[in-house]
Amino acid sequence: MQEIKTDVLVIGAGSGGLSVAAGAVQMGADVTLLEGGEMGGDCLNYGCVPSKALIAAGKHAHAMGAGAPFGVTPVAAEVDYAAAKRHVQATIATIAPVDSQERFEGLGVRVIREFGRFVDADTVEAGDTRIKARRIVLATGSRPFVPPIKGLDGVRHYTNEDIFELMEKPDHLLVIGGGPIGMEMAQAHVRLGCKVTVIEGERAFGKDDPEMAAVVLERLRAEGVEIVEGAQAERVTETGGRITVETGKGAFTGSHILVAVGRKANVEKLNLEAAGIEYDRAVKVGDDLRTTNRRVYAVGDVAGRLQFTHVAGYHGATVIRPILFGLPAKARQDHIPWVTYTAPELAQVGLTEAEARDRHGDKLEVLRFPYHENDRAIAERKTEGLIKVMVVKGKPVGASIAGAQAGELIGLWALVIANGLKIGAVANMVAPYPTLGEISKRAAGQYYVPRLFDSPLVKRVVGLVQRWGP
Numbered sequence: 091m092q093e094i095k096t097d098v099l100v101i102g103a104g105s106g107g108l109s110v111a112a113g114a115v116q117m118g119a120d121v122t123l124l125e126g127g128e129m130g131g132d133c134l135n136y137g138c139v140p141s142k143a144l145i146a147a148g149k150h151a152h153a154m155g156a157g158a159p160f161g162v163t164p165v166a167a168e169v170d171y172a173a174a175k176r177h178v179q180a181t182i183a184t185i186a187p188v189d190s191q192e193r194f195e196g197l198g199v200r201v202i203r204e205f206g207r208f209v210d211a212d213t214v215e216a217g218d219t220r221i222k223a224r225r226i227v228l229a230t231g232s233r234p235f236v237p238p239i240k241g242l243d244g245v246r247h248y249t250n251e252d253i254f255e256l257m258e259k260p261d262h263l264l265v266i267g268g269g270p271i272g273m274e275m276a277q278a279h280v281r282l283g284c285k286v287t288v289i290e291g292e293r294a295f296g297k298d299d300p301e302m303a304a305v306v307l308e309r310l311r312a313e314g315v316e317i318v319e320g321a322q323a324e325r326v327t328e329t330g331g332r333i334t335v336e337t338g339k340g341a342f343t344g345s346h347i348l349v350a351v352g353r354k355a356n357v358e359k360l361n362l363e364a365a366g367i368e369y370d371r372a373v374k375v376g377d378d379l380r381t382t383n384r385r386v387y388a389v390g391d392v393a394g395r396l397q398f399t400h401v402a403g404y405h406g407a408t409v410i411r412p413i414l415f416g417l418p419a420k421a422r423q424d425h426i427p428w429v430t431y432t433a434p435e436l437a438q439v440g441l442t443e444a445e446a447r448d449r450h451g452d453k454l455e456v457l458r459f460p461y462h463e464n465d466r467a468i469a470e471r472k473t474e475g476l477i478k479v480m481v482v483k484g485k486p487v488g489a490s491i492a493g494a495q496a497g498e499l500i501g502l503w504a505l506v507i508a509n510g511l512k513i514g515a516v517a518n519m520v521a522p523y524p525t526l527g528e529i530s531k532r533a534a535g536q537y538y539v540p541r542l543f544d545s546p547l548v549k550r551v552v553g554l555v556q557r558w559g560p
């Protein structure tokens with residue numbers, strides 16, 4: 091067994107681990123990185139990147155049939171599903187060098203392609219190497235949770251780990267779970283010419299504001315996605331190549347099944363007990379992302395907070411401070427945006443309206459502006475949707491957007507909330523015309539409508555100035 095000592099040992103080369111490794115090595119630490127699977131982790135190989143690439147293929151197919159209002163004769167797209175999947179693989183291959191072993195070795199990181207396992211509080215074994223580290227970062231991510239639904243084990247089912255490798259076009263895709271994975275995949279597949287049924291046990295887009303979710307659900311249904319809510323999948327059977335999912339709301343039959351009902355943290359291989367690291371459904375951490383072993387931090391999906399690539403990256407940047415400089419650092423949650431990349435998109439940062447109402451009661455003001463009053467949206471016929479901004483004492487505490495480019499538009503509100511800016515900062519901004527971005531300024535402007543246009547005091551002052559002013 092080879093023995094090495096290192097300053098920082100990072101376990102897992104996904105979005106979180108790579109951020110820590112790249113930052114730490116470039117600031118002078120000796121860094122060792124373990125990866126038992128693919129460099130780049132979930133996001134690159136089985137998550138964000140392939141899903142967005144497949145969504146892009148679906149968008150092209152959809153556009154071919156949607157030109158009539160613009161005077162462009164619609165045509166039924168002929169979809170080569172396998173070619174769409176080759177586009178997915180090509181996208182991964184194009185981005186992969188950024189996350190590759192070669193790039194990280196080039197930066198000076200020692201990369202070991204093995205799974206890591208604790209032997210004591212500061213020692214980890216990976217293959218035939220034993221690594222003693224001053225600080226350790228767990229960045230082992232998560233994998234699909236496959237629930238114990240009766241019969242599911244015996245039926246070929248897909249998850250995000252293998253759906254992107256499926257080359258034969260599903261005739262009828264049954265999706266269990268109406269969260270972001272299920273809904274993004276549902277729309278991509280219906281646009282690529284598959285029948286799609288989403289079976290959701292509670293409410294689709296359950297983590298988002300229901301009013302905003304309704305905008306997207308209406309469009310998905312209009313495009314042909316069958317969405318059954320309040321239908322917990324209870325039993326799965328297969329006869330003659332047809333798969334049936336039984337629920338309290340009836341049985342649904344299709345050709346393929348995708349399970350997208352949430353995630354399970356990757357902790358099993360780590361032997362966390364040997365290092366005194368407590369976990370339940372994820373590794374237990376405080377806001378400083380430290381585990382119950384003070385030498386060890388956890389970042390990204392395995393830390394059990396919001397599970398997004400940008401969160402894993404933010405966690406990575408957060409732990410660099412204490413690890414390299416001994417400075418305190420805390421990870422916030424209140425300024426983290428998230429986006430579901432359906433069409434239209436669904437985006438959120440900070441509190442939803444219901445959360446803000448719970449927390450701030452009557453102090454809450456909700457500013458709204460609809461897409462159908464935005465000139466660019468009208469020109470592009472993308473008028474469905476709205477923005478809502480939750481404001482308390484002049485400060486935005488949350489923003490929700492359902493509509494075209496919501497994911498791009500939410501960035502402004504992420505900046506505002508992260509920096510505690512007032513609503514006036516957005517109202518004072520001059521937005522270029524005609525852009526969808528004007529909806530943010532118009533929503534901010536709503537804050538001043540009652541204060542300026544409905545105020546007897548303002549009217550009186552204006553009257554006096556007009557009468558007596560020079």
Ligand SMILES: Cc1cc2nc3c(=O)[nH]c(=O)nc-3n(C[C@H](O)[C@H](O)[C@H](O)COP(=O)(O)OP(=O)(O)OC[C@H]3O[C@@H](n4cnc5c(N)ncnc54)[C@H](O)[C@@H]3O)c2cc1C
Nearest residue numbers: 102104105106126127131132137206231390391397398399
């Ligand atoms: C279908 C899908 C679409 C998504 N789309 C988006 C999106 O659009 N935007 C977004 O922000 N997020 C998206 N996500 C979420 C995003 O992929 C994750 O939040 C992100 O990948 C988490 O990064 P991570 O570094 O925590 O873990 P991961 O990326 O999962 O990386 C963990 C790595 O650790 C390795 N590992 C595990 N155990 C060990 C061990 N013991 N030793 C060594 N290595 C180990 C694994 O092999 C893996 O490579 C999506 C997820 C899915 C499934």
Ligand SMILES: NC(=O)c1ccc[n+]([C@@H]2O[C@H](COP(=O)([O-])OP(=O)(O)OC[C@H]3O[C@@H](n4cnc5c(N)ncnc54)[C@H](O)[C@@H]3O)[C@@H](O)[C@H]2O)c1
Nearest residue numbers: 267268269270271290291292322323350351352397429430
């Ligand atoms: N665009 C993005 O940023 C993006 C995209 C995909 C995934 N992700 C990340 O991955 C995470 C996991 O996504 P997800 O969609 O798998 O999980 P999720 O937890 O968000 O949604 C799963 C859904 O499945 C339902 N469900 C659970 N058991 C069921 C059953 N037996 N029958 C029917 N429905 C059932 C739940 O009610 C829930 O609505 C997300 O929370 C997010 O953090 C992000």
